[in-house]
Amino acid sequence: MLREIRIRELGVIDDAVLELSDGLNVVTGETGAGKTMVVSGLGLLLGERADAGRVRAGADQALVEGVIEVTADHPAAIRAAEAGADVTDGLIMARSVSATGRSRAYIGGRSAPVGLLSEIGQDLVAVHGQADQWRLQRPEQHRLVLDGYAGEPVAVAVKEYAELYDALQSARAELDSLTVAHRERVQRLDSLTVALEEIERVDPQPGEESALATEAERLSHADSLRAGAQDAQVALMGNEDQVDDAASTVVDLVSHARAALASLTEHDPAVAALDGRLRELAVLTADLGGDLASYIADVDVEPGRLDEVNARRAAVTTLMRKYGDSVDEVLAWGQSAAAEAADLAGTDDRIEALQAQVGDLEPRLAASAHTLSQARQEAATTLGERVSDELTHLAMGSAHVEVVVRQHEAEDGLRLPDGRTVRLAGHGVDEVEILLAANKGATPRTVAKAASGGELSRVMLALEVVTASGDLPTFVFDEVDAGVGGAAALDVGARLKALSEHAQVIVVTHLAQVAAYADRHLVVHKEDDGQITSSGVTAVKGAAREAELARMLGGVSDSKAALRHARELLKSTGS
Template identity: 70%
Template sequence: MLREIRIRGLGVIDDATVPLGPGLNVLTGETGAGKTMVVSALGLLLGERADSGRVRAQAGSASVEGFVDVAADHPAARRAAEAGGDVDEGLILARTVAEAGRSRAYVGGRSAPVSVLADLGHLLVAVHGQSDQWRLQRPEQHRVVLDAFGGEAVAAPRERYADLLQQWQAARRELADLVTEQRNRAQRLAMLTAALEEIEKVDPQPGEDDRLREEAERLGHVDTLQEAARSALVAMSGDEDQVDPQQTSVVELVAGARAALGPVTDLDPALGQLSARLTELGILVNELSGDLASYLAGLDSDPARLAEINDRRARITGLLRTYGDSIDEVLTWSRSAAAESADLAGTDDRIEQLQARVEELAPQVGQAAADLTAARTAAAQELGRRVTEELAHLAMGSAQVSVDVRQHEGEEGLTLPDGRVVTAHGHGVDDVEILLAAGPGVTPRTVAKAASGGELSRVMLALEVVTASGDVPTFVFDEVDAGVGGAAALDVGARLHALAQHAQVVVVTHLAQVAAYADQHLVVRKQDDGQVTASGVVVVDGSDREAELARMLGGQSDSKTARQHARELVAATAQQPATPRKGRRRRASAS
């Protein structure tokens, strides 16, 4: 809960500390003393838009600091920790607004975006003023209020609906994508199929292009190769036709060298080793001559084979122009294309599966939506009844609150079990609206338009009392009692006191009947030194509180009659239970 707020340089407030306790905290004071400025300061602390025009004249800047006692596992503490703030010993929030308009925010001792304060504000405090009934002015919040009131009876069918809707929508999206791209896929599959048939018809083998190139080179220059091989063979082993009797072959030269060394090899071992090497050389020369002869014998001109090779190379070249720079790349592309073709060929099966899945899920989603609508309708009837009963105790006895749960029908959407086609959202198919009829025979209208500012605050109070669950630890009401008085004002105070049994409540009021219920009474006091007017905040108790209530009742704090009236009022409220029985109006000794 909020423990303390310190305000400096804001409007009429120069420097004031507002201590807050558990239960019902009431702020009172004379008109113009700065009660509403306390609420404005709290708004700044919770991330509302800063207004530099509210900076106190000549102050230069305004600042608001707040200390929040919050458990370490509360969502607000976790959000503050995410922003880098220290929450070990409570949460300190701060906001400064310069006269020039610049605003800064601090969370847990660390600078943070103002949006973090706003996030924390939604988790910590619900502010209800005559111009700030956001929960009733935003239509989507009507559904949030109803669902929260419905509890598990609404939450369970809502979760089932949301899960089924997600599955149904996912299947529909995938099906729509597949159907939309069906022509493109067919064209792609036809292209891949033709390409694979072309490659399969050629049937290239790994490394074949290199082998064919080598064979084509050999067959294309067979005459030149034959001449060179023949000349080399003649030089190695001689010419059988003895065209040039003077030419000496390598075989003859090596043999002559061996013959020259043969007789003297025994005379010198070194020369014997050289002679052995000549013998080895003779053997190699003979082998090389034989290889040249074999090569020459197999080197035949084959124009048919050359034409066949050139044709094969042309077909392979056609593949290389389209599918890769080498046969290996062509084969890699072919394997990838075959896999893609298999996927594309299986798309029709997937479409059939999705169509069956969509048809299977549609009635399930429709039934889940109908179940959620039924749960909301039941909760709506109970919520309307209970809020109407509460309003009877808040000077709105003739008002009737109802909660309208309806669906938006159209030509496309989700089909319900009754055959209606409605628009489906993540939260359901229902549009929820809280309606107010100010009196008998009056057509119910949305509560945001049918109620005045003060009535709107009281409707909000009634909703908070009925739906109070402890999720929001602090509620702030700014003049929720506007337009009421007497016994009706006592009922407003009783309802605020009832709400304070579950949460911390801060109320700005001008009615003593409401202030009499306070667990802690704070007075905003105005001081005037002749030149500067400043406001401060003090906690009053005992005779000081009695004097303040007397001032609120009769305008004079020192009037004996007013003080007696104040004492009776406090005694009367102290004797009454926090939550009166339904259907009965309270009676008080003071009006």
């Protein structure tokens, strides 16, 4: 909760420190002393839009600092820590506004975006001023107020509904996507099927394009290759028709060379080595001659073989032109295409499964929505009655609050068990609206339009008292007692005191009957040196507090009658 607020150079406030306590804190002071600057300063601290006009005349900037006592596991502390703030000893927030309108924010000693102040502030403080009743002015907040009041029955129903809603939305989205793309899927599947059949018909083998190119080249020059090989073989081995006795072949020449060395090998090892090499050459020549003979036999072309190879090359090239730069890439594309085709072929099964899933989820969601609506309706009845009862104690005895839970029919919505088809959302099918009839016989209207500023504050106070759950540690009310006096003002004070049993409450008030309930009474006082008027804040107790209450009651602080009335007032409130 807020422990301290320091305000410097804001409006008429020169330098003021508000030390706050648990329970009910009231802020009072003469008209024009700057009471509303306390709420304005707190608004700046919570991320409200900066206004250079709020900077005190003659000052360079206004500064507001707040010391907030918060546990390390509180959502506000966790969010601040995520932003790099030091929350070891609580949370320190600050906001400065220059005279030129420039604004800066600080959290836990670190510079931060102003939006982060607002984000963190929503978990710490609810400010209710006559012009800032955000929870009642925003329609979606009416539902949140009701759900918060309803507690576990609605929370459980909301959770069940949300899970079914998410599942249904997911199934519908996938089904719509698959259905809309049905024609494209069919066309794609047909295209893939034709391509896969073409690849299967050709049945290319890895690396086949290189082997075919080599064979085509060989077949195209078969005659030249055969003639060349035959000439080479004759040169090595001779032929059967040769009758010349002269050594004219390589075999003959090698044999002649060996014969020349045969009688000399035993006289010199070097000659023996040379003879060995000639012997190897003779063997190599014989092997080479045999290989040439085999090649000549193999190079014979089967009739039509070249045409077959060229046709095969054309078929493989066609595949490569369509599906890849090589046979390996064509085969890889074929594997991918087969997997995609299998997936597309199974889409119809998926559509049927999704249709069945949607058909199962819709009635379950409808039943869940009906259960949630009933739980909300039951809570709405009691909430309206209790808030109306509270208003009788807040000088609005003729007012009546009604919490309406309704649904809007929509052709493409959710069919409920009662046969209606209604609009649905993630939070249910209900629209919740808090209506107010400020006077007997008046037609209930949405509370944000039916109530004046002061009435709106009191409706908000009644709601906070009825729904108080401790979710927010601090509530701030500005002029919640506008238009109230006498015994009704005591009731307003008592209700604020009741709310302070669950949370810290800060109230700016001009009524002594409200101030008398305070656990801590802060007075904004102004000083005038003849040229400049400034304000400060002082905590009062004892005689000083009696004097302030007397001033509020009678206009002067030293009236004996007013002082006596002040003491009686304090006694009646138990302060």
